[in-house]
Amino acid sequence: MNAAPLTSAALWSRTLAVTRHALETGALQPIATEARTVPVVGTAFQVRVLGKVALKERRRPAPSSSSEPFNPFANPEPDLVLGDVPPAHVCLLNKFNVVEHHLLLVTRAFEPQDALLTLADFDALSTCLEGLDGLAFYNAGETAGASQRHKHLQLVPPLGPERLRAPVEALLPLLPGPGHVVAAESLPFAHLLAGLGPWGAPGAGARMLAAYRLLREALGLAERAPYNLLVTRDWMLLVPRRRAEHLGVNVNALGFAGSLLVRTPEQFDAVAALGPLELLRQVAGVSP
Template identity: 35%
Template sequence: MDKKSLCLVEKLKLVTEKALEKKALHPILTTYQILKQDHIPFLIRIVENLERKDNEKKKQKKSQTSFNPFLPYDRDLFVDNISDSHVAILNKFNVFDHHLLIVTREFEEQESALNLADFSALWTVLSEINGLGFYNSGKLSGASQPHKHLQLVPYPLAQEIETIPINDLVLSYRNTQEIITLKEFPFLHSIVFFDSQQSSQVLSQITLKYYHQLLAQLNINIEENKPSQNYNLLITKDWMMIIPRTQEKYQSISINSLGFAGAFLVKNSEQLNLIKESNLLKILAKVGVKIVDN
């Protein structure tokens, strides 16, 4: 069948299959555990072997100090042209199946503010693939590449979790029409809900408006197209949340947007034990901005 006639989900599956055959895609093998805390079924994935990814990164640094894997991107990882400004490619080192990167065609800095073209590309993908969209705005938020890219992981993240770990909790507040914070979260954040019945084009414009409102609510200013603080952004078909960041790691554990969705990645048994001995919401507060109780 001609790839052009396939829908995005079909293209994603086809490209994944071929990329695995060509060894262009290098999935990070993990096992996982569900750790229920504070009524949230946190998903803890344990890496079996990070050596291949680490070796690849070392090679990239050695061969080219300013290496950019997105310019040009690996054609074997290319999934689709999303718009005039963005393409969708596979995440080369994926933990979750069919993990997509939504990348700007021309170089833009990862720390630059998101714009209408970014949200239009994301909603184009979300309209076809039900999943979690997210953005790591800079190094403190877990961004590993300087070239602007949003990301999407399709549901489910694990067999036992229908969507993402925090989704049921967030949706329990859905009846409100204003910007809200959840009393359950001990870190600074803001959430707003969408009417997902609207078109992708309308949702893109609404999302851009909400994005600036949430940043303002969190006292994150945009100067010369750069937010004054790194943050994580989570977006589903139903809601969007922004979380300001103050540090990249909790001890040795790196945390990006997926951590605030309730999904942690640990590299070894020591990190797993640390996770099990800790309150996960308090870990998130330590890398975000802790809300001080009055």
């Protein structure tokens, strides 16, 4: 890992440099997909279909003598690391990325992926969002689409279309002020939305933490209940989860952002016929 902390100003240039190097060394192994879209009233959802090569099972680490499962974040590959993010995280590239320049913000000390987010998490996230005005997300637990047990938030560049951080942004209502939550009438699944106030104001991490706690309380989430969290500089959306998949399609936070991943063309056809919003309703529950 880099000794010097990663600053907001250096994040994007560092992302590009580490990506180039990691591709050259083979540390970064992007997953090939075919990008398609499915119309939704007011926007279009992105659906990526895995390529045939990506469907083959990748080589897994040799089993160790320990009963603990392999943790790729315990000692991340140096060629993937951008640097430390104070107070308690390290930023690295997602080794098997579908979206280009997909960043992971991992706690240096182990914490479980279904643990509550903390001020340290949001302070580190605000540093990264200052350097990349994109979409951050968190998959709280396996039911919410998490594939690793070690706590990590994720950040991707804007998904679009146009200047949107995510397709779902076109469906959101006027943002409420800090301290208030609202549901979007256009989203037929359980969720709540909070506004974060002006980005340039000090204390972005604390404002995110306050909004996160407010959303959890308003939705009545138990401490270890599974959920997905979407965060931008402007807003935060929380979606409680009741199951991991529907029609064989696993859904994580990016699905609620308007970006789904399916394994086969047949799964794409099934999602298109059902409708992406109905797919999300099936895994998240019905809006109260």
